[in-house]
Amino acid sequence: MTALLQVKGLGKRFGGFVALDGIDLDVAEGQRLGLIGPNGSGKSTLVNCLCGTLANETGSVTFEGRKLDGLQAHTRTRLGLARSFQLPRPFVSMTVAANLKVPLLYAVPTREHHSLTAAETDDRCAELLSLVGLVDCAHKYPRDLTQVDMRKLELARAMAAEPKLLIADEAMAGLSHSEVGDIVALLIRLNERGTTVILIEHIMRAVMNFSQRLVVLVSGKKIADGRPDDVIRDPEVERAYLGQ
Amino acid sequence: MRTPVFLAVALATALLVFALTRAIGNDYLFFAGYIVIQFIVLSTAWNILGGYCGYVNFGTAAFFALGAYTSVFFHKTYPLPIPVLLAVAAGVSGLVGLGTGYLTLRLRGAFFSIATLAMAVVLQTFVVNWNYVGGSRGAYVIRPNELDVFGYPIDYIQYLFLIMILLAAVALTIARAIEHSKLGYGFATIRDDELAAEASGVPTLKLKLIATTLSGALMGMAGAPFPYYIGYVEPASTFGLPYAVNSIAMPLIGGTTVWFGPLIGSILLGTLTQIATVTISSAVNLLLVGALLVGFVIVAPSGLVGLIQQFLRVASPARPDARSIGLIALAAFGFVVGVLEVVFSLAALTAPDSTELATATAGLVLAALWIVSAYGLMTVQGWSPIIATLAFALSIPIAALHIWLDRTQFNIALWGACIVIAIVAIAFLRRRRVQQLYAPRLGEQEALA
Numbered sequence: 253m254t255a256l257l258q259v260k261g262l263g264k265r266f267g268g269f270v271a272l273d274g275i276d277l278d279v280a281e282g283q284r285l286g287l288i289g290p291n292g293s294g295k296s297t298l299v300n301c302l303c304g305t306l307a308n309e310t311g312s313v314t315f316e317g318r319k320l321d322g323l324q325a326h327t328r329t330r331l332g333l334a335r336s337f338q339l340p341r342p343f344v345s346m347t348v349a350a351n352l353k354v355p356l357l358y359a360v361p362t363r364e365h366h367s368l369t370a371a372e373t374d375d376r377c378a379e380l381l382s383l384v385g386l387v388d389c390a391h392k393y394p395r396d397l398t399q400v401d402m403r404k405l406e407l408a409r410a411m412a413a414e415p416k417l418l419i420a421d422e423a424m425a426g427l428s429h430s431e432v433g434d435i436v437a438l439l440i441r442l443n444e445r446g447t448t449v450i451l452i453e454h455i456m457r458a459v460m461n462f463s464q465r466l467v468v469l470v471s472g473k474k475i476a477d478g479r480p481d482d483v484i485r486d487p488e489v490e491r492a493y494l495g496q
Numbered sequence: 497m498r499t500p501v502f503l504a505v506a507l508a509t510a511l512l513v514f515a516l517t518r519a520i521g522n523d524y525l526f527f528a529g530y531i532v533i534q535f536i537v538l539s540t541a542w543n544i545l546g547g548y549c550g551y552v553n554f555g556t557a558a559f560f561a562l563g564a565y566t567s568v569f570f571h572k573t574y575p576l577p578i579p580v581l582l583a584v585a586a587g588v589s590g591l592v593g594l595g596t597g598y599l600t601l602r603l604r605g606a607f608f609s610i611a612t613l614a615m616a617v618v619l620q621t622f623v624v625n626w627n628y629v630g631g632s633r634g635a636y637v638i639r640p641n642e643l644d645v646f647g648y649p650i651d652y653i654q655y656l657f658l659i660m661i662l663l664a665a666v667a668l669t670i671a672r673a674i675e676h677s678k679l680g681y682g683f684a685t686i687r688d689d690e691l692a693a694e695a696s697g698v699p700t701l702k703l704k705l706i707a708t709t710l711s712g713a714l715m716g717m718a719g720a721p722f723p724y725y726i727g728y729v730e731p732a733s734t735f736g737l738p739y740a741v742n743s744i745a746m747p748l749i750g751g752t753t754v755w756f757g758p759l760i761g762s763i764l765l766g767t768l769t770q771i772a773t774v775t776i777s778s779a780v781n782l783l784l785v786g787a788l789l790v791g792f793v794i795v796a797p798s799g800l801v802g803l804i805q806q807f808l809r810v811a812s813p814a815r816p817d818a819r820s821i822g823l824i825a826l827a828a829f830g831f832v833v834g835v836l837e838v839v840f841s842l843a844a845l846t847a848p849d850s851t852e853l854a855t856a857t858a859g860l861v862l863a864a865l866w867i868v869s870a871y872g873l874m875t876v877q878g879w880s881p882i883i884a885t886l887a888f889a890l891s892i893p894i895a896a897l898h899i900w901l902d903r904t905q906f907n908i909a910l911w912g913a914c915i916v917i918a919i920v921a922i923a924f925l926r927r928r929r930v931q932q933l934y935a936p937r938l939g940e941q942e943a944l945a
Contacts, residue, residue: 305691324701325694334695341692343685345753354685357678359697367678413697 254317256281256448257302257333257417261311264294264301264472271297273472274311279417279450284443286463286480287452290492294472295452296338299421303335304328316416329355330362334415338422338452340406342394348405349390352377355413363414376412384408384438400431407438417448424455432458460484468492499673506665514658526657530725532766533657534718536664538739539746539758540671541714545707546744547752548674550687555596555612557739558619559712562589563719564734568629571637571723578659578721585720586713592619593712597705604690620735634730637723656721667714671755683707715743738782742769745789751801760800768835775843784839795871807874811933819929826921827870830887834866862890881925881934888918888925 255278262275272294279285289295300306302313304325313320315333323331334355343351356376361367368376381387384404389397397405403423410418420439424432436458443449453459459466459480466483468476470492476483483489497505517525538556545551563585570576570584600611624632642649674680682703685693690700723729742765750761765788769781796803804824811820841859844852865887872880895911895918924930 303695305694324699325691326697326699329695329697337692337695341689343688343692345684345688346681350681354681354693354698355696357681358699362697409692409696 255279256283256316258314259302259311260314262298262301262308262313263310264297264306264308271472272301272308275469275472275474277467277474277477279448281416281448282443282446283448284440284462284464285448285450286459286466287450287469288454288456288459288466289469292471293469295469296421297472298469299335299419299452302328302419303333326358329359329413329415332363332414332416333419334359334410334413334417335419336406336410336421336423338425340394340402342397342402342405342409344394347391347393348386348397349377349381351394351405351409352380352412355409359413380408380412383411383441385434400427400434403427403431403435404438407435411442411447415447417450418442419450419452421452422454423451424453424458436462456484499669499676502672503665503669506669507662510661510665514654514661517657518654523651523653526651526653528770530653530657530660532763532770533660533664534722535742535746535762535766536759537660537667537718538715538743539750539762540664540667540755541711541718542743543747543752543755543758544671544674544683544714545711547747547757548680548683548687549704549707551601551704551707552609552744553612553711554609554740554744555616556715556743557735557737558612558616559589559593559715560719560722560739561623561731561734562592562619562712563716564722564729565623565629566716567720567723568635568637568729572628572635578656578724581720582659582663582717585716589716589719590709590713592716593708593710594705596712597708601701601704601708616735616740620731623731623735630730632731634728635723636728639724639727653725656725659721660718663717668755668759670710670714671758675755679703679706738785741782741789742766742785745785747799749788749792749799751799753798754801757799757801764800764832764835768839771836772839772842775839776846780842788835803874807876810876819927819933822924823873823930823933826884826924827873829917829921830866830870830873830884833891834863834870837863837866862887862894865890876934878934881930885922885925888921891915891918 257277257279259275259277262272262277263270264272275294275298287295287298297306301308302320304320304323304327308321315328315331318331320328320331320333343354346354353373356368356373360376378387378390381390384407386401386404386408389401389405394402394405407420407423410420423439424435427435432455439449439451439462449462451459451462453462463480465478466476466480467474468483468486468489475492476486476489517529538560541559542553542556545553566585566588567581570581576584596612596615600608600615603611623629629635639652641652643652643655644650645655674683682693682698682700685696685698686700686703693700719734722734742762746761746765747758748761749765750759751757765785769784772778772780772784792799798806807824808816808820811817811823837859841856841863844856844859847853847856865883869880869884869887871877873884892915895914898911899908
């Protein structure tokens, strides 16, 4: 079986600084992948290259057997590769419900080859709101949301595009213990419904609870890849995090 | 309301306004009204890109002039009826809009605005050096006095007015249709956050190109009948700063997020500048617009519509009730009276007579009272009912004085109405439910205690 996402020799530089250096990564369909690495190791750059926000200089990204290189971000989202942002970027002039309608209007129809009716859009919107637990906030504006609800909105908007692969970029930074549990449970629920999920996170408890497989990036290089328990005992990983 | 229904209503309203203007039977009204309506089209067009997408275009004058010079060109080569010219101008300006969009939309914020300004300069230089359309000398376009419509002669200026007001109805329908559509959602995401928009599957570049094309085409259409209206066009005035400034100021003062924001803004500012042109001078227009723009940016950055929406959120969150509608009406009345009073007082200030000077100064003080009370009422300030009552109370003897000085029928009707409004307003402001709204909140009282 071919992998859902295949990354081959992906490289990206900013001037003289090498942010990503020959990353190889295959993600199978239905997998829950954790991606960790110290600050500045290139995690977010990798996400940006996968999603088309940045263009990679070398290597290639293949999604469902289709090369993504050169495609714009919105096309990739339409193909089924959605992401949430590290710092939530809600559409501030729209209500929570309207925020979720944007992907329903723009990303979903291109895959289903017909526009959703108004009723269908509302239904899916309500379904998403109850899935993430934002039903009471449907008509609130993002500025009135708490931090955790803002994170949920960010995830819900990515989920609204009905992706095959969801990349959650530090969805839990700054949240409390129980809130982290909520989000992990939400992501696992989503995965059980058939969505492949890549989770980028610093909170090790969340990563260990969530991941079936763990990848470690350090200075733009992949230094470990495997079962989470094995990976965190890897001496090279320990060295990267704790020093020698 | 569905779009076709709205279009029908808009067109009917346009025809009604045209019929009413004809009934008044003053030719000057057509001349002045044409300019006001032209600005409705321009500001609505500007708002499609500037208000909905958040891209501030300083090049309105260039698109407008493009439409005007399209007419001049065809007037010289092959005269066409104005509705056809409108379509051609839409095509030309739309194409230029698409082209500039493609070249400049990688720029954001101030850089995009500077690029549009540069585009205006380039186009002006091009026209100045194009002898066929008059170059810097300008070109005369002699319009016929009358137009024969199915054997029924109609004054040409009335014909131009009719075309412009129908165009305004169409422009407003387009703006409203966008707002309620998928396109409107897309535009709003571009205004809020382009990166997040892309991540949600919104093809931002394509949508921005649609916006620049549409906006440019409408601006060009507003410019197409202009040479026939004015009779003589030259680059310096057709590419003039007032078009750019006004089409930015009107939506900002009215409100940029809804279709009726630019409508309100352009009727208000357009009428005001027309009055100032008659009573003071045309040079003072831009000063007036500038002062209002600065004032609004400071005290009501989301425009009149935003101010009222904010008020409604406080006064009646569920749905507008009689109290809040009454208060909005009072504030609107006070604001309009105050602004008019400023214009008339400024006009009086230019007179050398010392009594006039005194009245003018008193007028300015009163105007300040009106405007401050309108602002206070809308921002739910505790002091505002008192100030508003004072303004209305003062207006009663003033109105009586006007009637006493000049007892024509029109004057008695006008100022009599003012007295009635003032009495009703004062009674309304004294109602308990109104007093309650402006009383300090219970929580605040406890906090003070």
